[in-house]
Amino acid sequence: MSTINLAAAPLRLRNGQAASAGWSLDPLVKHVNHGSFGAVPLVAQDEQNRLRRQMEAAPVHWFSRLPRKIATARTAVAEFLQVATEDLALVPNASAGASVVYANLPHRQGGEILVTDHGYGAVTMGAERLARRWGGRVRTARVPLDAAPDTAFDAVVTELSEATGLVVIDQITSPTARWMPVERIAAEAGRRGIPVLVDGAHVPGLAPAPLAGLDCDFWVGNLHKFGCAPRGTAALVARTELSERLYPLIDSWGAADRFPDRFDTQGTVDATSYLATPTALGFIEDTWGWGTARAYMRRLADYAEQVVGAAFAEVTGEDCTVDVGMPVDAMRLVRLPAGLATTRPEADALRDRVARELDVACAFTSFGGVGYVRLSTHVYNTAADFEYFAERVVPVLAGWSCDTELGEH
Incomplete structure (x- = not known):
């Protein structure tokens, strides 16, 4: 050829x-479709299986120490993403992280949620449920497929209004495989006092510092896509005062802890995917x-x-x-x-x-x-x-x- x-x-x-x-x-x-579900290296599979054997050999011992193990794993993930450990919680996937945000935002009667027509369906459906609880609606910004940064920015911020209670914007779009100018959009929304959730599901592994220059209230990203972590591993980053409103979708004994520590205690959930994530990330780094x-x-x-x-x-x-x-x-x-x-x-x-x-x-x-x-x-x-x-x-x-x-x- x-x-x-x-x-x-x-x-x-x-x-x-x-x-x-x-x-x-x-x-x-x-x-030729790594982007949907990722693929886990053998070394990370072996590590997760080793951890599962430990869990099954002594469940009481395992679960009593699990929160400390998760805290160690999220420190490694925070270093990989170049964010502060105290700003990052581990969640099963980006959609779960978005659901945490939707479940814990302050009620905004009649508030609108702004999304784009490039958004991930499950996250947009979550926004629609939140809008129904608020008695508001979802407003969709239409962004041309070939939109340059300025055009994409204008298409989104034009839809902002006094009724906007939340902006949900993809950093990399799933259906259209393109970046969005989230840094500029988040900055403009922040200037207007509007909370911003950035869906960075595909970003970890593709950007060395996904949140560099990005000032948003919430960010979610999957480690099990291009990061090659075991499936069921994602990061929820929250860096404003709204972080203290975030609680896991499952109430557990860590509920009295501060964010993000309260996410480290989730009862009998199999968290071996979290614990094996540093092995997957390290495999790529150490090999190439x-x-x-x-x-x-x-x-x-x-x-x-x-x-x-x-x-x-x-x-x-x-x-x-x-x-x-x-x-x-x-x-x-x-x-x-x-x-x-x-x-x-x-x-x-x-x-x-x-x-x-x-x-x-x-x-x-x-x-x-x-x-x-x-x-x-x-x-x-x-x-x-x-x-x-x-x-x-x-x-x-x-x-x-x-x-x-x-x-x-």
């Missing part, structure tokens, strides 16, 4: 094996360094976008590249042929069909009635993964698109 020189040279483990040998991913499946890992993911994403986009163009005769305004290093969109994944249910059904019939794990999204494949890269991926997608999957998708246009199922 003419673009092969753009492909990043594959990364290897210290022993010379391919990077993928550090994971337990099925070699018979092509994995996070800076090298991020640079590799970016170069490979450049190549993936080009090779898959060229393959779609060849079979459709159309330019399938997508301008997302503020692209993300490790996630890229490529437009699908007409008729595919025009809604979220259709996108999910297409994901399942590709997995079932083609043995490829990938993500499809829909925005504005247009379907896209969302390509994700990580250190275990190689150029061959995306060449395979271009050569084997793209022609099949083009054929399915024709079937859709003919009304066949």
